[in-house]
Amino acid sequence: MAEYKFIGGGITMADERIIAALDLRTLAEAEKLVEKLGDSIVFYKVGMELFYAVGPEIIKYLKGKNKKIFLDLKLHDIPNTVAEGLVSLMRLGVDIFNVHASGGFTMMSRAAQRVREEADKMGINPPKLIAITVLTSMDGDDWDGLGMHMPIDEQAVRLALLSKDAGLDGVVASPHEAARIRRACGKNFMIVTPGVRPTGSTADDQSRIATPEQALKNGASQIVVGRPIYKADDPRKAAEQILAEINPADC
Numbered sequence: 212m213a214e215y216k217f218i219g220g221g222i223t224m225a226d227e228r229i230i231a232a233l234d235l236r237t238l239a240e241a242e243k244l245v246e247k248l249g250d251s252i253v254f255y256k257v258g259m260e261l262f263y264a265v266g267p268e269i270i271k272y273l274k275g276k277n278k279k280i281f282l283d284l285k286l287h288d289i290p291n292t293v294a295e296g297l298v299s300l301m302r303l304g305v306d307i308f309n310v311h312a313s314g315g316f317t318m319m320s321r322a323a324q325r326v327r328e329e330a331d332k333m334g335i336n337p338p339k340l341i342a343i344t345v346l347t348s349m350d351g352d353d354w355d356g357l358g359m360h361m362p363i364d365e366q367a368v369r370l371a372l373l374s375k376d377a378g379l380d381g382v383v384a385s386p387h388e389a390a391r392i393r394r395a396c397g398k399n400f401m402i403v404t405p406g407v408r409p410t411g412s413t414a415d416d417q418s419r420i421a422t423p424e425q426a427l428k429n430g431a432s433q434i435v436v437g438r439p440i441y442k443a444d445d446p447r448k449a450a451e452q453i454l455a456e457i458n459p460a461d462c
């Protein structure tokens with residue numbers, strides 16, 4: 212999946228395994244960051260903060276720049292509402308979108324079926340539909356507060372298997388659970404892991420974290436990185452350090 216471009220004697224790498232989160236509030240800030248990151252980042256995640264403020268304009272902008280897009284709105288509602296909501300989002304032309312696995316099997320299978328039907332009608336490949344397992348910010352205390360009896364890692368695997376059975380393409384999970392999910396769900400299942408922190412970065416509000424290299428070794432197909440890139444003094448340098456970390460032989 213890694214793609215390499217040689218520019219002016221130096222090496223710039225674009226690697227679809229890194230998804231940079233655009234957790235910003237305005238189009239201008241997002242554009243500035245995307246410009247700064249240039250061709251070091253090809254995949255962006257647009258979440259609630261930016262999409263609720265800016266709407267489809269951000270998707271149009273990223274598509275115009277030939278970037279890939281993970282639209283992270285984490286739908287969680289009754290089956291019909293989620294399925295039809297996803298159909299509306301498909302019209303934007305995103306590459307990945309998501310629902311909460313805790314919405315249940317019926318919701319997820321209806322959503323997956325509806326997305327495939329609509330993609331057929333539109334004559335496109337369906338966007339990848341993935342499900343949140345257990346949020347990476349949750350620690351043991353948060354978990355106990357929900358009254359859940361299964362350990363977090365077992366619950367994450369259970370939700371991943373449920374998502375797979377419902378016909379989804381993959382899950383969002385913590386790097387801590389990626390290895391078990393990979394073993395349970397097989398090599399073609401997408402495992403997107405946020406909660407990724409390069410060595411030396413602060414955890415912020417994340418709990419179940421790992422370095423980019425460790426997350427990929429654990430079986431993640433893609434990693435999501437937000438603050439360690441967009442809050443860095445030099446975001447491009449931060450992105451390139453992560454690229455170097457995950458492509459050691461090439462640097």
Ligand SMILES: O=C(O)c1cc(=O)[nH]c(=O)n1[C@@H]1O[C@H](COP(=O)(O)O)[C@@H](O)[C@H]1O
Nearest residue numbers: 232258283346347383405406435436437438
């Ligand atoms: O769905 C997500 O992307 C997501 C799921 C999850 O369990 N944990 C999680 O952090 N995320 C998102 O991943 C990004 C992580 O951002 P940073 O903690 O700044 O790297 C944020 O945009 C979160 O909304």
